Amino acid sequence: MGSLNPTNTNISLPIINISPTNPSAPAQLLSAASQYGFVFIENTPDIGIPPAQIAHLFELSQTFFAAPTEVKERVSIASNVAGKNHGWLSRGVETLDPGVQVRADVKEAFNIGEPINGKLQQPLPTPLQPHASDIIAFQSACHTFCLTLFRQFARALALPDEEWFTSRHDSTCGQSGTVLRLLYYPCTPEYEADIDIRAGAHSDFGSVTLLFQLPGQTGLEIRTQGGDWAGVPVDPSRQPPPPSITDQPLPILINFGDLLEDWTGGLFKSTVHRVVFPPGGGEQRDRYSIAYFCHPLDEARLEAVPSAVVEEFAARTGKTGSRGGKVLTARDHLMERLASTYTIAR
Ligand SMILES: O=C(O)CCC(=O)C(=O)O
Numbered sequence: 001m002g003s004l005n006p007t008n009t010n011i012s013l014p015i016i017n018i019s020p021t022n023p024s025a026p027a028q029l030l031s032a033a034s035q036y037g038f039v040f041i042e043n044t045p046d047i048g049i050p051p052a053q054i055a056h057l058f059e060l061s062q063t064f065f066a067a068p069t070e071v072k073e074r075v076s077i078a079s080n081v082a083g084k085n086h087g088w089l090s091r092g093v094e095t096l097d098p099g100v101q102v103r104a105d106v107k108e109a110f111n112i113g114e115p116i117n118g119k120l121q122q123p124l125p126t127p128l129q130p131h132a133s134d135i136i137a138f139q140s141a142c143h144t145f146c147l148t149l150f151r152q153f154a155r156a157l158a159l160p161d162e163e164w165f166t167s168r169h170d171s172t173c174g175q176s177g178t179v180l181r182l183l184y185y186p187c188t189p190e191y192e193a194d195i196d197i198r199a200g201a202h203s204d205f206g207s208v209t210l211l212f213q214l215p216g217q218t219g220l221e222i223r224t225q226g227g228d229w230a231g232v233p234v235d236p237s238r239q240p241p242p243p244s245i246t247d248q249p250l251p252i253l254i255n256f257g258d259l260l261e262d263w264t265g266g267l268f269k270s271t272v273h274r275v276v277f278p279p280g281g282g283e284q285r286d287r288y289s290i291a292y293f294c295h296p297l298d299e300a301r302l303e304a305v306p307s308a309v310v311e312e313f314a315a316r317t318g319k320t321g322s323r324g325g326k327v328l329t330a331r332d333h334l335m336e337r338l339a340s341t342y343t344i345a346r
């Protein structure tokens with residue numbers, strides 16, 4: 001792709017097959033990670049997440065956001081344990097790009113923390129209570145998918161230990177900042193084009209994010225290396241989109257977070273992105289998306305990844321993964337990012 005995509009031009013991101021049958025997957029991932037920071041992964045039955053499970057989560061999300069405000073208030077982020085980033089954020093609560101935005105993001109979100117010993121650590125709203133096990137199963141499927149990715153990253157970086165990243169994301173060994181987030185961007189006819197945005201420009205904090213979108217509900221844009229905005233299609237492989245997401249699985253969009261960028265001395269890019277209203281006042285629809293923000297274990301020490309590939313990159317660019325020898329834990333990293341950037345954590 002050219003690095004000077006005009007705004008509202010779709011970017012053509014690679015679609016990578018990470019099944020064991022594709023020996024080029026690690027190299028392809030590394031190339032996409034260093035070039036775009038965003039990439040589609042084919043949702044194949046061997047390593048993927050069943051499309052019906054994704055569709056079910058979207059149904060639950062729609063049910064939750066359609067519930068009366070009082071029902072959502074009962075699980076609001078403000079009602080949660082201090083310091084915890086879990087619960088419902090009403091419209092007006094989060095502003096992802098406060099330096100630029102004069103009004104908050106036009107969206108609602110519900111953040112669900114990791115289960116511990118098979119149990120969610122926060123109250124679910126009444127409409128979701130009968131579905132706790134489905135939510136936990138989805139979190140588990142997302143996490144397993146991330147572990148598959150991490151093994152490919154270890155190969156891409158020629159690490160002698162294929163489990164180098166996975167062992168630092170092993171949810172049986174401790175807690176982490178990992179969050180499953182349901183997002184709802186309501187159709188808002190009264191929005192003002194120059195003032196309102198669905199999600200302001202930001203980069204994600206953690207190691208890797210999985211992002212699920214629905215056909216016809218576009219709006220995600222990424223900042224290219226040339227500094228322009230470019231749209232990310234919901235379905236990069238088919239035009240027009242298939243009638244339903246269960247017919248043929250959409251690829252899973254992933255992006256790398258700030259922590260992985262720091263950890264790899266900038267080799268894996270954490271790309272700035274945002275969610276916009278349709279360009280030119282085009283027809284608006286509700287947008288639902290689901291994000292799985294994967295973080296290392298709180299206690300994981302972010303020591304330099306022992307990789308010749310990272311070292312070569314550092315030698316070429318003068319960047320290093322360590323901050324003057326100071327090794328942070330993943331929890332320190334998250335706290336630092338939360339304190340310096342946003343009022344509400346993701
Ligand atoms: O809704 C989307 O497509 C993107 C959401 C996002 O980037 C975020 O919540 O960090």
Ligand SMILES: [Fe+2]
Nearest residue numbers: 202203204273
């Ligand atoms: Fe994001």
